Amino acid sequence: MSRIVLGVSGGVAAYKAALLLRALTEAGHDVRVVPTPSALHFVGAATFEALSGHPVTTDVWSDVDEVAHVRIGQEADLVVIAPATADLLARAAAGRADDLLTATLLTAHCPVVFVPAMHTEMWLHPATQDNVATLRRRGSVVLPPAVGRLTGPDSGPGRLPEPADIAALATVVLGSGAAALAHDLTGRRVVISAGGTREPLDPVRYLGNRSSGKQGWALARVAAARGAEVVLVAANVELPAPFGVGVVPVGTAEELRSAMHAQAADADVVVMSAAVADFRPASVAGAKMKKDSAGEPDSVPLVRNADVLAELVAKRAPGQLVVGFAAETGDADADVLTHARAKLARKGCDLLVVNDVSGDLVFGQSDNAVVVLAADGESTEIPRGPKDTVAAGIWTVVASRLSPVQA
Numbered sequence: 190m191s192r193i194v195l196g197v198s199g200g201v202a203a204y205k206a207a208l209l210l211r212a213l214t215e216a217g218h219d220v221r222v223v224p225t226p227s228a229l230h231f232v233g234a235a236t237f238e239a240l241s242g243h244p245v246t247t248d249v250w251s252d253v254d255e256v257a258h259v260r261i262g263q264e265a266d267l268v269v270i271a272p273a274t275a276d277l278l279a280r281a282a283a284g285r286a287d288d289l290l291t292a293t294l295l296t297a298h299c300p301v302v303f304v305p306a307m308h309t310e311m312w313l314h315p316a317t318q319d320n321v322a323t324l325r326r327r328g329s330v331v332l333p334p335a336v337g338r339l340t341g342p343d344s345g346p347g348r349l350p351e352p353a354d355i356a357a358l359a360t361v362v363l364g365s366g367a368a369a370l371a372h373d374l375t376g377r378r379v380v381i382s383a384g385g386t387r388e389p390l391d392p393v394r395y396l397g398n399r400s401s402g403k404q405g406w407a408l409a410r411v412a413a414a415r416g417a418e419v420v421l422v423a424a425n426v427e428l429p430a431p432f433g434v435g436v437v438p439v440g441t442a443e444e445l446r447s448a449m450h451a452q453a454a455d456a457d458v459v460v461m462s463a464a465v466a467d468f469r470p471a472s473v474a475g476a477k478m479k480k481d482s483a484g485e486p487d488s489v490p491l492v493r494n495a496d497v498l499a500e501l502v503a504k505r506a507p508g509q510l511v512v513g514f515a516a517e518t519g520d521a522d523a524d525v526l527t528h529a530r531a532k533l534a535r536k537g538c539d540l541l542v543v544n545d546v547s548g549d550l551v552f553g554q555s556d557n558a559v560v561v562l563a564a565d566g567e568s569t570e571i572p573r574g575p576k577d578t579v580a581a582g583i584w585t586v587v588a589s590r591l592s593p594v595q596a
């Protein structure tokens with residue numbers, strides 16, 4: 190169990206802090222809420238007290254004998270401020286201590302994650318951007334706001350990401366530190382395929398696989414948190430779009446193939462994490478297939494699908510990195526990594542993320558463990574952890590291999 194301070198500043202998105210608090214406590218963390226006085230105009234202290242099981246104060250004059258402004262910060266494993274308003278970012282950047290939350294920030298030794306939410310104009314103002322740069326330079330994580338509907342009819346960058354996304358990213362920082370959400374993918378466009386394709390047999394049946402899309406979702410969420418523009422080509426995934434990421438829904442391998450070719454052309458990184466069917470039924474029945482009179486099953490002739498990864502490698506733009514995935518098992522001929530190295534060579538991609546699926550089940554689980562193999566022979570082991578933490582490890586390998594952003 191980790192001790193998390195949830196700072197809440199005074200914006201209308203403060204109502205989402207109650208849901209975030211719920212997500213963090215349900216994940217087993219001990220959460221202490223420290224709102225600013227203005228936050229309490231939006232959500233009452235009683236809500237935060239009931240959901241956290243801790244008293245809520247906003248100033249340094251309550252319980253003076255406990256020296257709360259020093260103790261809360263010192264004891265925390267993580268501080269998350271959601272929403273972080275323009276004013277809160279300014280006060281944090283200036284090192285002020287005019288309420289309990291900013292005083293806590295000055296005594297915290299742990300990683301700090303700011304989750305800004307405000308109107309687009311306030312976010313884009315040079316004063317705010319300078320404050321964000323200052324906080325990042327000092328080692329804090331400042332998530333980019335999601336793009337979408339704001340208070341009132343307008344929309345643009347400034348939305349608070351959904352509480353589930355913030356909770357997942359908080360877990361990454363708790364496990365791997367602030368560097369796991371470094372702002373190192375700014376100016377990069379990444380295209381990620383996720384999920385599993387379904388190849389129709391008739392109007393109601395298909396050949397499919399058990400890929401849940403969770404690892405691809407985690408890759409998209411973490412890449413967006415690290416500043417990338419992200420497109421997710423999603424094959425049959427029911428999850429809500431992470432972090433305001435653009436989702437292109439597809440069904441079959443052929444649909445995934447055309448979406449990936451359309452999206453990949455100007456991408457800096459292409460990640461094929463989808464489970465793509467290698468074969469599809471040679472023909473799709475126009476009407477539901479019936480049992481024949483003898484009750485014997487028909488055989489289903491199959492034809493080969495294109496290898497999308499190999500095609501994307503063949504038309505890779507200069508400087509573009511292409512990342513493949515491989516779920517492997519060891520057998521009598523060779524172990525998992527030997528098979529994986531052969532696949533990396535066969536596919537020609539720059540990196541191959543290898544999942545050993547011989548032991549336990551990975552499909553649909555929230556944990557994973559992988560090895561990232563590079564075409565130049567380097568390999569990086571990413572230990573078992575939540576899929577978002579594994580995603581952060583994968584992006585660290587990818588980011589270290591990207592050529593510098595063109596000015």
Ligand code: CTP
Nearest residue numbers: 461463465466467495496497498513514515516
């Ligand atoms: N892949 C693809 N197109 C296909 C099949 C797979 O782009 N028709 C991609 C997957 O998205 C993944 C990588 O290729 O990134 C490896 O997938 P895998 O199924 O392990 O590869 P196969 O070539 O099918 O290898 P195997 O012979 O082991 O089935």
